[in-house]
Amino acid sequence: MMGKDAHAVKVRADRCTGCTRCMQSCPTEAIRVKEGLAIINAARCIDCSQCIESCPFDAHSIDSGSLEDIKNFKYTIVIPAITFAAQFSGGPKIDVLCSALRKLGFDLVFSEGLAVDYLKDRVREIVVNNQVKKPIISSHCPAVIRLIQTKYSSLIDHIMPTGSPVDIAANMARNLIKEKYGYSDSDIGVFYLSPCPARITNVVNPIGMQESAINVTIPIKDVYGDVLRILSGMKEPVSEFSNCMKPENLPWAEVGGQAKMSGVDNYIAVSGIHEVAKVFDQIEMGELDEVDFIEASSCTGGCVGGPLNIENPFVAQRNIRRLAENSSQGYFQMIDSVLAQFKHIYLTEEISPKQTNILDEDFTKAIEKMKQIEEITSRLRGLDCGSCGAPNCRALAEDIVQGKARMEDCVFYQEQQHLWRLEDESE
Numbered sequence: 001m002m003g004k005d006a007h008a009v010k011v012r013a014d015r016c017t018g019c020t021r022c023m024q025s026c027p028t029e030a031i032r033v034k035e036g037l038a039i040i041n042a043a044r045c046i047d048c049s050q051c052i053e054s055c056p057f058d059a060h061s062i063d064s065g066s067l068e069d070i071k072n073f074k075y076t077i078v079i080p081a082i083t084f085a086a087q088f089s090g091g092p093k094i095d096v097l098c099s100a101l102r103k104l105g106f107d108l109v110f111s112e113g114l115a116v117d118y119l120k121d122r123v124r125e126i127v128v129n130n131q132v133k134k135p136i137i138s139s140h141c142p143a144v145i146r147l148i149q150t151k152y153s154s155l156i157d158h159i160m161p162t163g164s165p166v167d168i169a170a171n172m173a174r175n176l177i178k179e180k181y182g183y184s185d186s187d188i189g190v191f192y193l194s195p196c197p198a199r200i201t202n203v204v205n206p207i208g209m210q211e212s213a214i215n216v217t218i219p220i221k222d223v224y225g226d227v228l229r230i231l232s233g234m235k236e237p238v239s240e241f242s243n244c245m246k247p248e249n250l251p252w253a254e255v256g257g258q259a260k261m262s263g264v265d266n267y268i269a270v271s272g273i274h275e276v277a278k279v280f281d282q283i284e285m286g287e288l289d290e291v292d293f294i295e296a297s298s299c300t301g302g303c304v305g306g307p308l309n310i311e312n313p314f315v316a317q318r319n320i321r322r323l324a325e326n327s328s329q330g331y332f333q334m335i336d337s338v339l340a341q342f343k344h345i346y347l348t349e350e351i352s353p354k355q356t357n358i359l360d361e362d363f364t365k366a367i368e369k370m371k372q373i374e375e376i377t378s379r380l381r382g383l384d385c386g387s388c389g390a391p392n393c394r395a396l397a398e399d400i401v402q403g404k405a406r407m408e409d410c411v412f413y414q415e416q417q418h419l420w421r422l423e424d425e426s427e
């Protein structure tokens with residue numbers, strides 16, 4: 001998958017029953033159900049995973065890489081998401097966990113947590129020095145940024161201009177290995193163990209950067225079983241490369257972790273994409289002008305709630321706290337000297353609005369279509385029942401005007417037509 005509309009979430013036609021639950025849960029009205037099958041409009045999808053979470057038939061798949069891809073590179077680096085360490089309730093130490101990842105075939109384990117050191121000071125500086133319009137919205141969650149692009153374009157100026165820890169870490173790791181071993185970019189494969197489809201999409205269809213420094217993304221749940229098997233036979237770390245996770249930075253993945261670790265007091269931490277949308281409505285209405293920082297996560301509970309994790313998010317939060325308190329603080333010292341010069345932590349490309357609801361390029365025709373939508377909406381029942389295959393009556397009216405649906409798709413309209421026909425016949 002590549003290109004500006006590439007997304008990781010796909011519908012499995014063999015499992016989808018057309019029940020419409022995903023359509024009702026999608027925050028951007030990206031889904032329609034046609035002939036018993038859910039169809040995702042890629043231009044509107046923000047990779048929030050609501051459709052995955054709401055589906056009772058497990059009818060979604062994730063377009064991702066696998067461990068097989070390791071053989072395509074001369075040197076491989078794996079970046080486990082900050083939430084990775086929190087998946088193991090048995091309490092393996094961070095360095096043992098990193099060794100287990102190396103045994104999967106990777107040459108180096110490099111954590112997002114290393115980038116947090118650099119990021120948290122910049123976040124504080126930007127907030128304290130009012131460098132961005134307030135309230136400043138964290139750039140950490142790609143699904144939230146895509147929500148802003150799709151539905152809240154007036155908030156684009158509020159986005160924190162720094163990259164997310166994983167993108168910073170990927171660049172750091174590449175630089176480190178190029179400098180130390182002289183490999184070229186194409187020799188090095190950077191793998192990311194992801195808690196969510198949003199981060200997988202962000203590699204092939206990046207926001208705020210020209211291209212991602214990551215080559216392959218693998219869902220955390222896809223490697224979990226292999227790591228668990230390796231851990232069962234391992235008690236101590238196996239090499240000097242083993243302790244690269246900076247456990248004290250793991251709380252970044254919790255709700256409120258970014259604000260707390262950056263030393264920002266006047267903040268709102270909101271999680272769950274529908275709750276995030278409510279907070280964004282309030283920002284647009286000017287109700288939150290006094291707030292400095294909004295830490296918004298698409299997943300309930302923050303990244304520990306990502307659908308590609310294994311562990312219950314509440315248990316994972318407790319695991320993070322325990323690891324942060326008890327793990328050894330040391331890590332691969334060579335990293336420090338290279339990273340001390342590392343400066344690339346800002347987004348390099350402008351974030352622009354996504355025009356997903358343009359009715360027509362021609363202004364006059366667009367106005368005409370708007371009137372038609374109003375007129376058709378007023379003729380529909382307004383029950384937003386979803387049985388037509390659109391999430392609400394207005395969306396159906398829009399689809400009708402755009403030639404993608406018919407009045408007859410509405411069951412109530414069909415019923416009315418039928419009654420009128422019977423009346424005509426009886427006269």
Ligand code: SF4
Pocket residue numbers: 009022025026027028029030031040044045046047048049050051052
């Ligand atoms: S991932 Fe989110 S935005 Fe995309 S189709 Fe599913 S619910 Fe809609």
Ligand code: SF4
Pocket residue numbers: 047048140141142143144195196197198199297298299302303304305306307
């Ligand atoms: S909250 Fe975290 S895990 Fe969930 S979509 Fe955003 S970045 Fe991914």
